[in-house]
Amino acid sequence: MKETAAIAALAIAAGVAAQQSAYGQCGGVNWTGPTTCVSGYTCVYSNDYYSQCVPGAAATTAKTTTTKATSTKTSSTKTTKTTKTSKTSTTKTSSTKAPTSTTLSTKTTTKATTTTPGGGSGGSGCLVTAYASISSAVKSCTLITLSNISAPPSSSIDLQKLQPSATVVFAGLTTFGVTANNDFDPIVISGSNILITGADGHTIDGGGPNYWDGQGSNGGGDKPDHFIVVKKTSNARITNLNIKNWPVHCFSMTGNQGLTVSGLNLDNSDGDAANSKSGGKAAAHNSDGFDISSSDYVTLENINVHNQDDCVAVTSGTHITVTGMYCYGGHGLSIGSIGGKSNNTVDTVTFENSQIINSENGCRIKTNSGTTGTVKNIIYKSITLSGISDYGIDVQQDYLNGGPTGDPTNGVTISNVQFIDVTGTVKSSAYNYYILCGSGSCSGIAFSGTSITGGKTSCNYGSCP
Ligand SMILES: *[C@@H]1O[C@H](CO)[C@@H](O)[C@H](O)[C@H]1NC(C)=O
Ligand SMILES: *[C@@H]1O[C@H](CO)[C@@H](O)[C@H](O)[C@H]1NC(C)=O
Ligand SMILES: *[C@@H]1O[C@H](CO)[C@@H](O)[C@H](O)[C@H]1NC(C)=O
Numbered sequence: 001m002k003e004t005a006a007i008a009a010l011a012i013a014a015g016v017a018a019q020q021s022a023y024g025q026c027g028g029v030n031w032t033g034p035t036t037c038v039s040g041y042t043c044v045y046s047n048d049y050y051s052q053c054v055p056g057a058a059a060t061t062a063k064t065t066t067t068k069a070t071s072t073k074t075s076s077t078k079t080t081k082t083t084k085t086s087k088t089s090t091t092k093t094s095s096t097k098a099p100t101s102t103t104l105s106t107k108t109t110t111k112a113t114t115t116t117p118g119g120g121s122g123g124s125g126c127l128v129t130a131y132a133s134i135s136s137a138v139k140s141c142t143l144i145t146l147s148n149i150s151a152p153p154s155s156s157i158d159l160q161k162l163q164p165s166a167t168v169v170f171a172g173l174t175t176f177g178v179t180a181n182n183d184f185d186p187i188v189i190s191g192s193n194i195l196i197t198g199a200d201g202h203t204i205d206g207g208g209p210n211y212w213d214g215q216g217s218n219g220g221g222d223k224p225d226h227f228i229v230v231k232k233t234s235n236a237r238i239t240n241l242n243i244k245n246w247p248v249h250c251f252s253m254t255g256n257q258g259l260t261v262s263g264l265n266l267d268n269s270d271g272d273a274a275n276s277k278s279g280g281k282a283a284a285h286n287s288d289g290f291d292i293s294s295s296d297y298v299t300l301e302n303i304n305v306h307n308q309d310d311c312v313a314v315t316s317g318t319h320i321t322v323t324g325m326y327c328y329g330g331h332g333l334s335i336g337s338i339g340g341k342s343n344n345t346v347d348t349v350t351f352e353n354s355q356i357i358n359s360e361n362g363c364r365i366k367t368n369s370g371t372t373g374t375v376k377n378i379i380y381k382s383i384t385l386s387g388i389s390d391y392g393i394d395v396q397q398d399y400l401n402g403g404p405t406g407d408p409t410n411g412v413t414i415s416n417v418q419f420i421d422v423t424g425t426v427k428s429s430a431y432n433y434y435i436l437c438g439s440g441s442c443s444g445i446a447f448s449g450t451s452i453t454g455g456k457t458s459c460n461y462g463s464c465p
Contacts, residue, residue: 050169182222386425
């Protein structure tokens with residue numbers, strides 16, 4: 001009681017309204033909203049028009065910055081100003097959740113006295129309002145706000161030369177000129193310890209309706225095959241983005257080490273309906289949410305995906321954790337197809353605490369016919385399924401040219417796969433369980449607490465539940 005009263009009194013004395021949530025705005029010219037952040041986040045000056053709550057407690061920057069607490073009553077328009085902040089918290093890879101140990105801090109004015117730990121030499125926050133200004137901001141700024149950017153045709157938002165520990169904030173509406181080119185990547189991200197995030201109310205719009213023809217990357221008109229390419233990052237974070245209407249695949253993630261992706265909303269629901277070019281089929285096709293390859297220590301967490309193909313597909317990589325997914329309308333949580341690619345090893349992948357709704361499949365592992373590779377140490381845990389039209393749990397080794405042959409081969413081995421507490425229902429025409437292994441190429445596929453009902457079962461390995 002005493003503490004509550006003291007905190008309330010402090011808040012009143014400091015003129016503080018509610019605290020701003022993670023990645024929200026906390027300052028700027030004429031800003032009348034909250035100017036302090038929830039525990040674990042600190043208000044960082046980006047430019048005169050925008051300050052943002054980014055991870056890190058004031059205490060963690062105190063060591064390298066000069067912090068002056070304002071003890072007097074201040075007006076609510078005063079912003080917290082940091083011309084450069086140390087990014088001591090950006091190397092964590094396991095979670096973006098706020099630490100709980102921080103104390104309620106008074107409103108502070110933080111002045112820069114430090115160099116960028118990652119060695120960058122650039123200035124502080126840069127507000128970018130025109131596409132043409134992006135490249136210079138990427139070179140010279142460590143906190144970049146991309147505000148209402150409209151990229152011209154054939155012009156990527158190129159974030160490959162970010163300084164170490166740079167932050168990029170998408171704000172307002174981001175759009176792209178129509179570019180009928182399969183190899184054009186609208187957004188490309190690379191760097192170390194970087195944070196890519198979004199301001200409240202922002203949207204990144206891929207302009208899908210300009211391209212969708214029901215054929216995705218299988219044919220029809222040319223269209224950007226990968227909307228957002230994340231490559232060769234180390235200890236990067238991508239958080240709180242709202243993305244809609246990507247043309248074909250959304251995220252292509254390759255060659256990354258220690259990548260954390262959280263709090264994203266991927267909405268391709270507009271692509272469910274047919275259009276004049278799609279011959280009665282869903283207009284969007286091959287619209288995978290996340291394709292992960294050749295990457296280690298990747299975490300995807302707390303993400304909504306409404307699409308028309310794999311919610312997540314891992315085709316190679318190790319130590320990948322996918323948790324807190326809400327997958328709607330697509331093809332479920334997938335490994336594969338494996339074999340015949342440049343990298344054919346999948347080791348230590350966990351999918352957990354997720355829901356898969358009105359999708360073709362729930363949990364799926366598929367390998368390619370007549371190829372070699374390794375899939376091992378896979379866990380699907382605490383996953384609920386509903387409205388599944390093809391397979392609840394599916395392991396098949398007979399893929400060829402993107403479809404099943406019915407004739408499995410054994411060049412790709414699958415071992416130590418656990419389905420734990422995978423529950424739910426499939427449609428009556430669907431399979432609860434479907435396992436089709438090659439001769440001797442599956443081992444250690446185990447089920448516990450798993451119960452899927454409503455459909456058929458066909459397993460040529462062990463005994464399905
Ligand atoms: C801030 O408010 C003043 C007074 O209403 C106005 O003149 C000014 O244009 C505003 N500035 C911005 C950036 O909106
Ligand atoms: C983007 O543009 C809209 C409409 O003009 C405007 O209301 C909004 O403030 C802008 N947002 C940002 C972050 O610049
Ligand atoms: C395959 O991916 C792993 C990361 O999971 C990487 O270490 C390895 O170098 C890649 N192999 C090839 C042949 O690209």
